[in-house]
Amino acid sequence: MTTPRVVVLDLEPADGNPFPEYEAGAHIDVLLDERVPGGPLVRQYSLCGEPGNRKRYRIAVLREENSRGGSLAVHRLQVGDHLPISAPRNNFRLSPARRHLLFAGGIGVTPLAAMARQLDVTGGDYTLHYCARSATDVALADMFTDHPRVVLHLDDQPAEQRLDLRRDLGDPVKDTAVYVCGPGPFMDYVLNTADELGWPSTALHKERFAPAAAADDLGPGNGFTVRLASTGTEYHVAPEETVLDVLLRNGVDAPSSCQQGICGECVVRVLAGEADHRDDVLSAAERAEGMFTTCCSRALGSSIELDL
Ligand code: FES
Secondary structure: OOOOOEEEEEEOOOOOOOOOOOOOOOEEEEEEOOOOOOOOEEEEEEOOOOOOOOOOEEEEEEOOOOOOOHHHHHHOOOOOOOOOEOOOEOOOOOOOOOEEEEEEEHHHHHHHHHHHHHHHHHOOEEEEEEEEOOHHHOOOHHHHOOOOOEEEEEOOOOHHHOOOHHHHOOOOOOOEEEEEEEOHHHHHHHHHHHHHOOOOHHHEEEEEOOOOHHHHOOOOOOOEEEEEOOOOOEEEEOOOOOHHHHHHHOOOOOOOOOOOOOOOOOEEEEEEOOEEOOOOOOOHHHHHOOEEEOOOOEEOOOEEEEOO
16 A cells, blocks of 8 residues: 555544545645644645545655655654644545546545545446556555556556557547646646647646646736725735735735645635736636635736635
8 A cells, every 4th residue: 555655644533523524536734743844834635545434534645855844744653643634625526527537647646546436436437547657656556456447557567558648538528527636747748638639628627736837937926906805905915925925914814725826725706806827726717707816826917806
């Protein structure tokens, strides 16, 4: 189940009461307080156990030597340690499509593993394509070995078994939903190829672990005014700050979690003004409905009004 680089943790309620329910695709925040030099640090991890199991949550965490310390702290945890976690949140739910194609790169398998479990229970039609470096790098291997709906693609094995999206994704099929999770280059490869093959954006669902490179390149942007609809209060957002920074500094009770535009926890509705979206979580439809991430998105003009 674990690999040389991935640890699998089973979390049980410290107070004995059942955990909140969740659906496949959900993640939790894990508070790594004193375990991280310069902490506290909050990290999001997808739940990869059986959805519906309220006695135990399972997460799997890749050890990343160049990270800011969160994954290393998780790898140092011992059985019996107490770990504060949030209730599950879900921005990556299974759609009601007739068929699901799931594409996982490395540790990106975690939310898709929960989806596969859920679809197994409900009798859903799906295929999970799981790309890993080698057989020893396959996390949650006990679940995937000899599973009829799981196709492993291993980098160190012959070319013909590696992921071939023209074969494994193919042309668009009606009522089929595509789910992608993994490192940025893997996701870009799958999503760009899906686009080239003609898949509509509404059929594509993604969850990133880190902001897309393009978002990093956008720079801080211009200063602008943010107005809160509930009170009419206005605040100036300087070029080097985020809307969320300004809200929190002024005591506004604004939700947030990843602060990188990938979890969706900070989303609010724009009531006036035009948004400069810089997140990697909202779909085109959600943006068109006026959804806005305060942790990274900005105003295109001189002001924006939020439903806060
Ligand atoms: S806090 Fe995660 S998207 Fe804004």
